[in-house]
Amino acid sequence: MPQYERVEKVRLLVVDDDPPIADLVATVARYEGWAAVTANSGEEALRLSAEFHPDIVVLDLMLPDLDGFGVLDRLRAAGTMVPVVFLTARDGVADRVAGLTRGGDDYLVKPFAVEELMARLRTVLRRSSGPGFQRSVLRVADLMMDEDTREVRRGDKLLTLTPTEYEVLRYLMRKSPTVLTKAQILDHVWEYGFGGRSNVVELVVSRLRRKLDDTGTPLIHTVRGFGYVIRQAAE
Amino acid sequence: MPQYERVEKVRLLVVDDDPPIADLVATVARYEGWAAVTANSGEEALRLSAEFHPDIVVLDLMLPDLDGFGVLDRLRAAGTMVPVVFLTARDGVADRVAGLTRGGDDYLVKPFAVEELMARLRTVLRRSSGPGFQRSVLRVADLMMDEDTREVRRGDKLLTLTPTEYEVLRYLMRKSPTVLTKAQILDHVWEYGFGGRSNVVELVVSRLRRKLDDTGTPLIHTVRGFGYVIRQAAE
């Protein structure tokens, strides 16, 4: 029984009329091992959906031809039950979307952070793939993060993290024991287009350390001149 | 989305309006067994991309005609998903470039060290060639270097190397059991244009030895009047 025998790749359809954004999402997804295709208009989306049979769809609400809702309606009319994650502008129709995200759908406001989008996609996928979806729990040494309850504990001690701290920690844990550069962390955890060229990452790491290492040995390590890792301290 | 199987040599397109730099990169790549072509302008880059179908592109941001971003846009518009590694001046547009690593592309600041560029290219290539990207681990005798975790161990013992030491060791290990001259090491590991006419290489090797050979038999051997090798037992 070969270890490498994995289930089929997740199939993702990204619909956004802004090619850079669509590509960004598709690329990140591919690096996660998914199969991704992009569509830049509603019509193209419908066509690709029929051909590609995605497992999940990322759908921008603002499209040149048909709008996001229109696409959704026609998808559903065609009998497709694919879960959809919507993208909307900050102020736009966020309220209406919220109402429409029945079932397993979800939505995210632009500009978003790629890691957050990926996390939502994973969640939606997990929920929609049949019954008895198992919890998603990340572990590194005695540090545990439950992605459903957002509970983080070091040993028995429950930690209270701010949203940013949580995201940075999740990214570090998900990639552990790979060393990540500050640029990678910034690019994945902060929303695209974030200007702050300062030492935010260092700062959040510093705050995280104070909370994490309060109990026990240090888990987040600095790799000088390169970046950060989270892992059990090696011998 | 076709997944290009790479059985052939890696195909690299280098785009830089400074011919010496472009040639430098192309030469090193060819020496690694890759197929490399150079372009000195944006237009030429687009033309060559269409003809040559590179697996990866090194793209200077400052070009006479179209700038780097323009080239990227037109590549993407043409439906090419080739990964790109950007080159930028130290202070220049580094900010605007940041944000590109999130897609999986990467960037490097000029002047750079050739080995570092090659390492990044290999990483990007590895990440972008499908899922299940295997770890890259170098081994020489009981010395092991994991390029993802940046972990280096001699036997069980974990070593802590500084960035320079790490780079020199990687280069030695990657070329092992070939003997490298000090000039080669200097030229590959230090940024081009490095002034140090001194004995830096000897010094770093010396420091490496102290850390490596602390346990076990010497691995880095001096080839008097020529250079250094790393390998099991010499002569």
Added chain:
DNA sequence: AGAACAACGACAGCTTTTCGACAGCTCCCT
């Protein structure tokens, strides 16, 4: 033995990292 080459200790300058203090913002409660 003498010359060339190599090893490496010590030091000073410099770069990177850490983190306290603070101010703007947002969100929530009343």
Added chain:
DNA sequence: AGGGAGCTGTCGAAAAGCTGTCGTTGTTCT
């Protein structure tokens, strides 16, 4: 709408760590 609490990012100073130069000592070759 006002007040307050908590979150985020900026700034700057201090600490920590890295690198290259110099110069002395050791080694090898002729």
